[in-house]
Every structure is written in structure tokens, then in C-alpha cells.
Amino acid sequence: MARPTRCRRICFEPAYDSFAPGGISSGGKIILTLDEYEVIRLIDLEKLTHLECAKQMEISRTTVTEIYETARCKIADSIVNGKELVISGGNYRICSETPANCRRNCCKHQGKITRFIQQKGDNTMRIAVTYANGNIFQHFGHSSQFKIYDIENNEIVSQQVIDTNGQGHGALATLLNGNQVDVLICGGIGGGAQNALAQAGIKLFGGVSGSADEAVKAYLAGILTYSDSATCNHHAHQHSCGQHQCGEDKHGCSGNN
CATH class of the missing domain: 3.30.420.130 (Dinitrogenase iron-molybdenum cofactor biosynthesis domain)
Incomplete structure (x- = not known):
């Protein structure tokens, strides 16, 4: 019996949830899930390691690596092939803490939102x-x-x-x-x-x-x-x-x- 997928913890939902090519669109659409978005944000923007990202999202480092590779492939497909990128869905839960009292210090960047x-x-x-x-x-x-x-x-x-x-x-x-x-x-x-x-x-x-x-x-x-x-x-x-x-x-x- 397959193990249930563990819910991924993210700090907040994205402010921008879709991106479309400015030139001629292929008409295709790529769905980037919110947990994939969060991994990209934490690793590529916040510069966390895969292990640090895993701890923050409360999942394994192996899972982070798998999500990261899938997310980057989707983003590349969108950019290279002119497909609309939509951020939606996924297996996640929103962090219930605030920047002032978050024990995991995950919300330190919320001032940048x-x-x-x-x-x-x-x-x-x-x-x-x-x-x-x-x-x-x-x-x-x-x-x-x-x-x-x-x-x-x-x-x-x-x-x-x-x-x-x-x-x-x-x-x-x-x-x-x-x-x-x-x-x-x-x-x-x-x-x-x-x-x-x-x-x-x-x-x-x-x-x-x-x-x-x-x-x-x-x-x-x-x-x-x-x-x-x-x-x-x-x-x-x-x-x-x-x-x-x-x-x-x-x-x-x-x-x-």
C-alpha cells in the first residue's frame, strides 16, 4: 500500500498566480503547484539549501529535490515553448504563525511581500x-x-x-x-x-x-x-x-x- 503524501508547509500564497508570454503564445498551459512554487522561492530566491528548505516545509530532503527538479522543468517548458504558467493547487498548508511569533523563523521575509x-x-x-x-x-x-x-x-x-x-x-x-x-x-x-x-x-x-x-x-x-x-x-x-x-x-x- 502506497504511503500517503505528506502535506507541504508553505509560508503564504503567491501574490501573482499566472504568467503569460508577451510574444506569440503556443496556447499551452503549465500548472505549477503551490508547493513547487514554494520550493523554487525558498531555494532560488531565499537561497536556502535543500536541507533547510526541507526543514521549513516539514518534508524530506529527497522530496524537496524531486519537487525542485519538476518545478524547474515546468518553468523551462513555459519559457522556452511560450506556454502560460499558472500557479495553482498542490498538497500544502499555509503557515499559521506570524512574523512576530513564528518559532521556525520561516516568516522573516514577510516584510518583503x-x-x-x-x-x-x-x-x-x-x-x-x-x-x-x-x-x-x-x-x-x-x-x-x-x-x-x-x-x-x-x-x-x-x-x-x-x-x-x-x-x-x-x-x-x-x-x-x-x-x-x-x-x-x-x-x-x-x-x-x-x-x-x-x-x-x-x-x-x-x-x-x-x-x-x-x-x-x-x-x-x-x-x-x-x-x-x-x-x-x-x-x-x-x-x-x-x-x-x-x-x-x-x-x-x-x-x-
Whole structure:
């Protein structure tokens, strides 16, 4: 009886998932799986050895070598013969850690990741959370990172941290809109940003604090405590809000960002 294939661990899904020849195409298509993509990324871009790659992906060195050779052959076929290269499928799982707490140090390169991530599916809801060290960052306009969650059938199917590479309400709202975000969970947020998000069709849940992951879980369960009027004072960096849960309870609060 054949041994089952071991699931390959990858850090994140690629930001670009297809490449087509600029000249005359042969009409053919090559499928590069995500585990093949990850091996190419780790060995050829990150300069890891086959053994280091194997440890990071939690597979054997022999398997890494086999994947690497197959992936390079596919890439060569695409380049030489003018075939479209599509990155899709494979036997893999996404690393559930973040750059701040990843014990294997595999996510050290996530700061290099593009600010834009791949297109979401037709039945996918995308939630963004202002993010810092596992928690909800409390000043939307100064957010340096968002954590992005893709939701299908009310379950988290993928998550990824992206850098904003800058600050400013308008720029951040544009970034979220470009990443097809449907819902934003954050702490304090200014009126201008709220208007920009509303114009982009992004539903806002402000005045939230604590763990980013737990906030998303609470939202999916319909029990997220949030504020309809969470605002930021740009001079004192304070916000005040009348909080309530998605379901019922109402509270009052004030706090520093």
C-alpha cells in the first residue's frame, strides 16, 4: 500500500498566480503547484539549501529535490515553448504563525511581500484587521500592517499579514479596496477614513481592541463588540465610543490609542 503524501508547509500564497508570454503564445498551459512554487522561492530566491528548505516545509530532503527538479522543468517548458504558467493547487498548508511569533523563523521575509494579494474567489468574504504583534492596532491612519482573512462558509480558510508601506487614511482605504476587502475591524478611526471606506463599500467595525484573531472569530460568531462612532483625535491620539455587540449589549468607553 502506497504511503500517503505528506502535506507541504508553505509560508503564504503567491501574490501573482499566472504568467503569460508577451510574444506569440503556443496556447499551452503549465500548472505549477503551490508547493513547487514554494520550493523554487525558498531555494532560488531565499537561497536556502535543500536541507533547510526541507526543514521549513516539514518534508524530506529527497522530496524537496524531486519537487525542485519538476518545478524547474515546468518553468523551462513555459519559457522556452511560450506556454502560460499558472500557479495553482498542490498538497500544502499555509503557515499559521506570524512574523512576530513564528518559532521556525520561516516568516522573516514577510516584510518583503507585496502590498497586494491574489484575487479572492466569488464566494469568499475578505476581512482586514489593523495589526501589530497579534493585536488590533489602535490608530487606523498609522497602521503599518493589516492582517487579511479570507472566509468561506463562515470559516477562516486563509490568513496573511501585509505591509502598508506608508500611512494616511486615503492611501490605506485605497489599499484595502485594491485588495478586495469587504470588512475592516480596527480601533480608533477618523471621520475622513470612515467616509473613504464607505465610498469603497467596505463595512467598518471600529473601536475594537485585543487579539486580531479572536476579533475575527467573534465577528463570525455575531458577538463582536464594536462602535458605530469610533473616532481618533489626531492631536491627543484618543478615541471615545459608545460600544455594542453585534447582537445586543451596549456600553460606554473611552481610551488612549
